[in-house]
Amino acid sequence: MAGPGMVLVLAWVSAALGPIVAIVLIRRLLRGRRIFLAGGLGAFIAAGWGLGVWAFLIEPATLTVRHVTVESATWQGPPLRIGVISDTHVAAPHTDVARIDRLVARMNAEHPELVVLLGDYAGGHEPAAVRRQPEQSKIIQGVEAFAALSAPLGVHGVLGNHDSWYDDTAISAALTRSGVRVLDNRAERVARPGGAFWIAGLADMDSPREPPRVAATLDQVTDAAPVLVLTHWPDPFADVPAGVALTLAGHTHCGQVNLPMFGRLVHASRMSERWACGLYDEGGRKLFVTGGVGVSILPVRFRAPPEIVILTLKRSIPAPVADTPDLINDLCAPFVSSGRPRRAFEEAAVALGGRRLATGHYAFPGPRSVVLEGVGSDRECAVTWDGDQARRLEWTTFSRRTGHDGWTSSSWVRDRDCARSGGWFLQMTDVMGTGLCAALSINNAGTQATTTVRVSTRRQRR
Numbered sequence: 001m002a003g004p005g006m007v008l009v010l011a012w013v014s015a016a017l018g019p020i021v022a023i024v025l026i027r028r029l030l031r032g033r034r035i036f037l038a039g040g041l042g043a044f045i046a047a048g049w050g051l052g053v054w055a056f057l058i059e060p061a062t063l064t065v066r067h068v069t070v071e072s073a074t075w076q077g078p079p080l081r082i083g084v085i086s087d088t089h090v091a092a093p094h095t096d097v098a099r100i101d102r103l104v105a106r107m108n109a110e111h112p113e114l115v116v117l118l119g120d121y122a123g124g125h126e127p128a129a130v131r132r133q134p135e136q137s138k139i140i141q142g143v144e145a146f147a148a149l150s151a152p153l154g155v156h157g158v159l160g161n162h163d164s165w166y167d168d169t170a171i172s173a174a175l176t177r178s179g180v181r182v183l184d185n186r187a188e189r190v191a192r193p194g195g196a197f198w199i200a201g202l203a204d205m206d207s208p209r210e211p212p213r214v215a216a217t218l219d220q221v222t223d224a225a226p227v228l229v230l231t232h233w234p235d236p237f238a239d240v241p242a243g244v245a246l247t248l249a250g251h252t253h254c255g256q257v258n259l260p261m262f263g264r265l266v267h268a269s270r271m272s273e274r275w276a277c278g279l280y281d282e283g284g285r286k287l288f289v290t291g292g293v294g295v296s297i298l299p300v301r302f303r304a305p306p307e308i309v310i311l312t313l314k315r316s317i318p319a320p321v322a323d324t325p326d327l328i329n330d331l332c333a334p335f336v337s338s339g340r341p342r343r344a345f346e347e348a349a350v351a352l353g354g355r356r357l358a359t360g361h362y363a364f365p366g367p368r369s370v371v372l373e374g375v376g377s378d379r380e381c382a383v384t385w386d387g388d389q390a391r392r393l394e395w396t397t398f399s400r401r402t403g404h405d406g407w408t409s410s411s412w413v414r415d416r417d418c419a420r421s422g423g424w425f426l427q428m429t430d431v432m433g434t435g436l437c438a439a440l441s442i443n444n445a446g447t448q449a450t451t452t453v454r455v456s457t458r459r460q461r462r
Contacts, residue, residue, distance in 0.1 A: 119160025
């Protein structure tokens with residue numbers, strides 16, 4: 001036994017022996033009248049033992065049914081209830097065929113209209129040829145357990161990297177025998193009352209046959225019905241166009257370990273850090289990444305519980321769009337002199353459909369870049385947001401005294417960037433698909449200052 005299995009055995013041994021070792025050490029300290037040291041050591045060991053037992057033995061064996069609602073401007077027809085299963089990793093620690101049977105029963109109890117499987121059904125990293133027959137049988141039986149899934153619109157799936165490493169042909173065949181429609185760079189039209197839709201499944205990025213081909217797969221869509229994209233990795237989402245209603249991905253395990261303050265320390269792919277877990281909206285393009293069920297490399301999960309997802313996809317109700325800068329200026333300008341600019345802007349963001357990304361920052365779904373300029377006594381600070389790159393902002397300061405006017409980039413601009421250069425603090429707000437609205441009305445001392453707001457559809461100024 002090696003790898004994750006050995007780590008799990010060591011975790012069980014530590015869980016059993018840890019309290020005994022702690023008692024022996026604490027008793028020795030108490031005999032030496034080191035009471036405070038004994039108390040501190042006892043608390044430290046108890047905390048570590050509890051966290052270890054939870055992360056290695058308890059949380060990875062749980063199952064959460066996560067309910068999510070996604071609104072998409074390009075979805076048509078009535079809401080669609082989608083069951084999402086990913087990263088089962090059968091034959092890895094914590095996952096056997098019996099667990100898949102229970103998972104399938106839980107999914108069926110939710111009565112999804114459609115079930116999608118997002119890859120990594122095999123556990124481990126070795127190819128099938130070097131594994132023992134009982135382990136091979138367990139993996140195939142785990143895949144065939146999906147035959148019990150019940151969904152009126154069917155079960156569709158894609159393959160993941162562990163399936164490619166194991167034997168993608170065998171995994172695909174087992175899925176097909178189980179009634180799963182395997183979509184490998186292929187799109188299929190699904191008919192339903194209220195309007196048909198397409199499911200476009202992408203190949204695994206480690207596929208021995210071909211890489212994921214987003215454009216070629218979507219070219220198979222022959223009408224204006226909405227499209228769902230299935231991919232194991234979140235990385236291909238970078239190439240998914242705006243017309244797709246929703247992209248569904250797995251692979252990341254939500255980091256598998258999500259530490260307080262430090263967050264996710266390990267990322268499963270280049271884009272998994274950006275799209276690690278949950279729902280993302282980038283310029284109106286929607287991506288949902290599920291944390292999946294199983295474990296990989298280490299048999300641990302902490303604050304990233306195993307999950308299956310019931311996702312309700314429905315059409316968003318579009319708000320009236322402000323097409324002219326003058327109208328936006330009318331919306332923004334009153335907040336500059338309101339006496340409560342931050343609160344006013346937050347209220348405006350909510351009213352206009354803004355989505356908070358971080359404190360003081362809002363994203364909008366529009367396709368255009370907008371420069372917003374707040375003018376103080378001798379400086380101004382501008383921010384531009386590119387609708388195609390939701391987390392890419394540029395900022396600059398301008399001094400009338402020096403005439404300096406330079407553009408620099410930051411991966412995630414915060415208020416301090418302008419303040420550090422002598423400009424004003426920024427408050428950024430959604431303005432219904434046209435741009436951000438910035439109240440540059442609080443100076444470095446935190447007091448109210450007289451400013452104005454200008455809105456421009458230019459990408460750069462001067």
